[in-house]
Amino acid sequence: MEKDQNRLSRAVVTTKDGSNSIFVPELDEHYHSIHGAVQEALHVFIGMGLDHCQTEPIHILEVGFGTGLNCLLTCLTGREVFYHGIEAYPVQQEILDKLNYSKLTGDNKNLFKSIHNASWQSHERITPYFRLLKDQILIQEVEFTEQYNLIYFDAFGPRAQKELWDLKVYRKLYNAMASNGIFVTYCAQGQVRRDLQSIGFEVERLPGPPGKREMLRGTKYDR
Numbered sequence: 001m002e003k004d005q006n007r008l009s010r011a012v013v014t015t016k017d018g019s020n021s022i023f024v025p026e027l028d029e030h031y032h033s034i035h036g037a038v039q040e041a042l043h044v045f046i047g048m049g050l051d052h053c054q055t056e057p058i059h060i061l062e063v064g065f066g067t068g069l070n071c072l073l074t075c076l077t078g079r080e081v082f083y084h085g086i087e088a089y090p091v092q093q094e095i096l097d098k099l100n101y102s103k104l105t106g107d108n109k110n111l112f113k114s115i116h117n118a119s120w121q122s123h124e125r126i127t128p129y130f131r132l133l134k135d136q137i138l139i140q141e142v143e144f145t146e147q148y149n150l151i152y153f154d155a156f157g158p159r160a161q162k163e164l165w166d167l168k169v170y171r172k173l174y175n176a177m178a179s180n181g182i183f184v185t186y187c188a189q190g191q192v193r194r195d196l197q198s199i200g201f202e203v204e205r206l207p208g209p210p211g212k213r214e215m216l217r218g219t220k221y222d223r
Contacts, residue, residue, distance in 0.1 A: 008026045010091070012095060015035065017037070019036060019037040020099045021033075036210050036211070039209055039210050041070050041073055044185070044208075044215050045074070045152045048217055049184035050077060050079065050150060058149045059148045059178070060074065060081055060083045060149070060151070060152065061144075061146075061151045061173070062083070064152075064154035065085030065086060065087035065090075067096065067099055068116055070154060071083055071085055073105065076108065079129070083132045083133070084148070086137060111127075118134060120134050120135065121136065139172070147181075148177050148178060148181055149177075149181050151177065151182070151183045153173075153184065180221065182219055183201060187216060188214035188215050193205065196216065201220060202218065202219045203218045204218075
C-alpha cells in the first residue's frame with residue numbers, strides 16, 4: 001500500500017455477532033465484516049473452503065493473517081494442517097489482547113495465545129496435528145516452496161489494497177497451488193471473478209456470509 005500500515009491507528013470494535021474486529025480509520029476498513037467477524041470467517045473460509053477440501057494433511061495458505069481468527073477456527077476443526085500465514089503488518093500485541101475470539105469459540109485462550117506467540121519466519125507445532133508458519137513479508141516478495149491445497153485470500157478490499165487484487169498476485173498463487181486446489185475470498189467483484197478466470201481458475205459465485213450477497217470460490221483443475 002502507499003500508506004505505511006505500521007503507522008496507521010487501529011481500534012477494536014464489536015461486530016453484530018458479538019465478536020471483535022479491528023477498524024483502521026485512515027483506510028475506512030475493517031479486518032472483518034461488521035455483520036459478524038466469526039460468522040464471516042466460518043462461512044467463507046471454513047464452510048466454503050476447508051469443508052470442501054478432502055486432502056489430508058491439508059496445506060493452507062492465508063494471505064492476510066491479520067488477527068489470526070481464520071487460523072484459530074481452522075485449528076479447532078481438528079484437521080491435520082500445515083498452515084502458512086502471510087502478513088506484512090502484524091497486529092500489535094496490545095490489540096490482540098483485547099480480542100474475544102477465544103471466549104466465543106469455547107474458551108480457547110491458550111490456543112489463541114500459542115498461535116500469536118509462535119515466532120515469525122519459523123515452523124511451529126501448535127498442536128500435534130497443526131503446524132504453523134507465519135511470514136512477515138509482502139506477498140509480492142514471497143518465494144513459495146510448498147504446493148497448497150487451499151488458499152484463504154483475506155486481504156483488505158480492492159479499494160484499500162488494490163495492489164493485492166492484481167493478476168500478477170493471482171497468477172503467483174495459482175502456480176503455488178496443487179491440482180484441485182481451492183481459492184476462497186469474501187470478495188465478489190466482477191473484475192476479480194474475471195481476472196481469476198483469465199488465469200485458469202474455474203470460479204463459482206456462492207452465497208455470501210450475513211450482510212453480503214455473494215462470495216467467490218475458485219478451483220484449479222488439471223487441464
